[in-house]
């Protein structure tokens with residue numbers, strides 16, 4: 001498959017040139033002045049010479065057709081064999097047109113729209129000169145303290161796998177070589193980065209092989225099976241060994257067991273960080289362990305450049321292993337058509353036409369509408385066009401609604417909530433805007449202005465939340481409530497005795513004490529992207545009926561974390577009915593249940609479930625089951641319901657979760673309309689990893705749950721025989 005690449009390039013390359021192909025440098029190393037390059041890790045003086053730079057294999061964080069073409073041209077002029085650079089960057093949820101953060105997209109449960117968002121992101125990135133995106137991130141997350149939950153699609157393995165596949169398909173399409181509007185996907189972070197202890201970024205991860213394979217690996221596997229061209233290593237340890245230096249994980253499982261033969265790239269400086277982990281004496285040993293683990297690209301350190309030559313000279317690394325890594329990188333360049341056309345899709349004129357174009361922004365707005373989740377509504381929303389509204393809070397007039405990974409997005413052009421509400425309402429004068437407070441500051445003057453704005457209003461809408469840098473990488477929080485200044489503003493507004501709605505802009509599930517118990521309505525907007533204000537205004541005024549459903553639980557408080565719907569029963573489960581029995585699995589000061597469960601979300605209409613039935617009460621491996629339910633829109637407004645199917649294995653060789661999402665359908669229903677929804681249940685959906693890691697089903701009793709969330713379901717039982 002790569003013999004021609006070996007014959008044309010590798011056999012003519014010096015060892016230093018081969019090793020330089022394994023080096024990835026960040027934009028500033030290409031004399032990129034200014035702040036439009038992406039620096040996402042500890043930049044350090046790498047001390048490389050110009051020969052090494054000219055022979056480097058890839059660059060991170062350069063975008064812009066003109067810029068890329070200039071850098072590529074200069075690189076080719078200096079590269080002895082004319083091997084082009086690979087241009088990579090984090091296009092996680094949009095390039096210039098920023099979509100809602102992935103955690104919000106996870107709440108849309110709309111796989112097609114998610115795929116379309118990735119396709120648009122790829123189109124804008126490719127025309128701007130990029131070849132690879134460091135996405136999708138499919139880390140399973142169960143700890144809202146971790147800042148990077150915003151980058152995942154949530155707490156469910158199956159849903160994350162479905163979104164991972166959709167994103168890969170959107171980014172890559174079906175033919176990277178011919179379709180220059182796509183980019184290669186790099187699934188990350190392999191593996192189990194989301195299990196960082198205490199929700200503290202980069203912290204220790206420790207779990208059983210069975211947990212790893214049952215819950216944390218399937219979404220990476222799904223993305224790889226969907227064709228992801230690259231995998232990025234995670235910063236954490238797995239089974240006690242840093243992933244980046246973990247032969248068993250990276251070669252044994254990823255390459256040998258799963259058959260992945262694409263490029264593996266370290267996360268930023270992760271090879272060198274094997275030393276800090278305490279799993280390498282020095283940089284040389286870190287390089288030795290990483291290359292033996294099948295890590296092809298060293299992102300932003302010189303571990304490989306400085307030490308692989310001597311490791312080869314000492315016979316500790318076989319040059320063939322280096323050739324293998326170089327060939328995988330050259331194969332990716334070939335797949336992208338870079339040898340025929342090193343400029344690939346870069347096109348300055350087309351870039352002007354399509355980047356941030358109206359068509360793309362309309363899709364972003366649609367996805368923001370579908371990603372927002374109505375958490376509470378006691379007859380306050382939707383607003384009436386002629387109502388006098390006071391819009392108050394740090395997000396009333398803020399462009400900080402793009403989220404952490406919005407590198408080339410523009411806060412300045414982000415559509416703000418206040419201006420949008422004034423447009424959508426019957427008369428702009430109906431919406432009076434006041435800041436009320438800062439993210440974590442409350443001044444007398446701001447409060448006075450807010451009280452003045454609220455005094456003339458019929459309804460108060462508070463736009464509150466986290467600044468975008470309070471989540472994302474390095475953004476872990478130990479206290480996941482809103483800052484006290486904002487809670488104080490809520491209390492002051494509540495005293496006015498007027499209908500009170502809250503719109504939340506945040507990158508994680510929050511502890512909503514002081515919000516959920518005080519407000520009459522709560523709309524979760526997450527970081528909704530470039531068109532966020534317009535999407536939210538349409539929802540607030542009822543032009544759009546919210547349909548988002550939580551893909552991550554909102555804990556009752558931070559003390560409950562980790563809290564997730566597909567937990568194990570324990571030997572002393574807390575009964576549903578009240579009990580004074582102390583000796584059960586419970587807290588003595590808070591409930592066990594999250595404030596808001598996985599799959600939850602309200603609508604401006606109501607839906608009823610009826611006639612739930614199974615086609616049989618027994619099933620075999622060759623005779624699947626059908627589950628049917630009729631859903632009716634019993635309200636007065638058209639709406640979209642996400643009908644969810646969960647299954648519980650009542651008794652396994654190992655314990656099994658009390659519920660597991662296995663399928664879902666989105667149905668759009670007009671008022672009064674009914675729809676029968678049919679799910680097919682196959683034996684393969686009942687398989688799980690046993691204690692010996694065998695992946696099979698067990699005969700026995702199963703319960704099927706169908707409903708509007710992981711909490712609100714109807715159930716029926718069947719036997720697998």
Ligand code: GLC
Nearest residue numbers: 040041090134188267268473
């Ligand atoms: C960061 C992130 C990773 C990102 C990479 C390049 O440290 O962990 O997700 O893709 O560096 O920016």
